[in-house]
Amino acid sequence: MGYDLPGKVAVVTGGASGIGYATARALRGAGAQVVIADIDERAGGKAADDLGATFATLDVTSPASWQRLVETVTKVHGGIDIGFLNAGVSGGTPIASLTDADYRRIMAINVDGVVFGARALVGPLERRGGGRIVATSSLAGLVALPKDPVYTASKHAVVGLVRALAPDLAERGITIHAICPGLTDTPLLDGAKAYLEEQGMPLLRPEDIAAAVLGCLAGDETGHAWVVQAGREPIAYRFRGVPGPAGGVKPPEGFRDPKI
Numbered sequence: 001m002g003y004d005l006p007g008k009v010a011v012v013t014g015g016a017s018g019i020g021y022a023t024a025r026a027l028r029g030a031g032a033q034v035v036i037a038d039i040d041e042r043a044g045g046k047a048a049d050d051l052g053a054t055f056a057t058l059d060v061t062s063p064a065s066w067q068r069l070v071e072t073v074t075k076v077h078g079g080i081d082i083g084f085l086n087a088g089v090s091g092g093t094p095i096a097s098l099t100d101a102d103y104r105r106i107m108a109i110n111v112d113g114v115v116f117g118a119r120a121l122v123g124p125l126e127r128r129g130g131g132r133i134v135a136t137s138s139l140a141g142l143v144a145l146p147k148d149p150v151y152t153a154s155k156h157a158v159v160g161l162v163r164a165l166a167p168d169l170a171e172r173g174i175t176i177h178a179i180c181p182g183l184t185d186t187p188l189l190d191g192a193k194a195y196l197e198e199q200g201m202p203l204l205r206p207e208d209i210a211a212a213v214l215g216c217l218a219g220d221e222t223g224h225a226w227v228v229q230a231g232r233e234p235i236a237y238r239f240r241g242v243p244g245p246a247g248g249v250k251p252p253e254g255f256r257d258p259k260i
């Protein structure tokens with residue numbers, strides 16, 4: 001039990017801002033070496049300077065960019081132990097006025113970014129004898145936001161991906177979790193913050209999510225979607241069983257919900 005962070009090398013995507021920055025800071029505080037990987041070079045470089053981390057330019061939507069990142073981090077730090085696949089963007093566009101470009105951009109960052117990141121990191125983590133992956137989903141990965149259907153779709157995809165990957169990665173010594181925060185006070189909320197506060201909606205602090213991520217890293221369990229809500233401890237969401245075929249037919253292994 002337990003997972004010692006000193007000496008571990010952590011890659012944090014979207015680490016230049018918000019939840020990624022707070023988690024990078026918490027990881028540094030716990031003794032890990034941190035690579036802030038972000039598309040925003042100016043903010044990412046400054047964040048790395050502030051935290052005693054290193055910065056690497058990364059566009060999470062690009063497999064080639066992921067390959068360069070893995071090569072660079074391996075050369076500079078000797079390997080990778082932890083991936084926090086966190087970069088993401090909000091949606092907010094009603095379906096009737098959604099442009100092709102907006103749709104592709106949201107899905108590319110929020111979904112491709114996690115798929116390409118997990119694919120790029122599995123080999124390096126395995127070469128270190130195992131490791132940890134945490135992907136940032138959202139409460140919108142577990143509930144439907146009618147005002148943000150494409151964001152909802154993208155964050156449900158992250159939860160499904162994490163749950164489906166967990167059994168295979170467990171055999172490689174890698175745990176993987178999805179973190180599902182409620183509304184958090186970061187630049188992603190943009191103009192909505194004043195309205196939300198007016199409505200009395202409690203906002204989480206990015207530090208609250210960082211603490212939940214470090215909690216995921218500490219445990220040996222895998223495949224959970226952790227709900228993080230203001231004023232509560234993180235809770236592993238319990239999925240209900242899905243009805244099988246009638247007549248007592250047992251579905252084949254691959255069609256059963258993995259019990260981990």
Ligand SMILES: NC(=O)c1ccc[n+]([C@@H]2O[C@H](COP(=O)([O-])OP(=O)(O)OC[C@H]3O[C@@H](n4cnc5c(N)ncnc54)[C@H](O)[C@@H]3O)[C@@H](O)[C@H]2O)c1
Pocket residue numbers: 013014015016017018019020037038039040058059060061086087088089090109136137138139180181182183184185186187188189
């Ligand atoms: N803030 C919230 O209320 C909230 C709630 C639930 C989930 N989330 C999720 O948390 C994650 C982090 O969001 P945040 O609130 O900290 O937002 P943020 O805007 O503060 O940070 C997002 C970071 O991602 C980076 N990024 C964007 N596109 C990128 C790309 N293609 N490649 C690499 N980096 C890229 C940005 O430069 C930025 O540094 C996102 O996945 C978001 O969906 C946020």
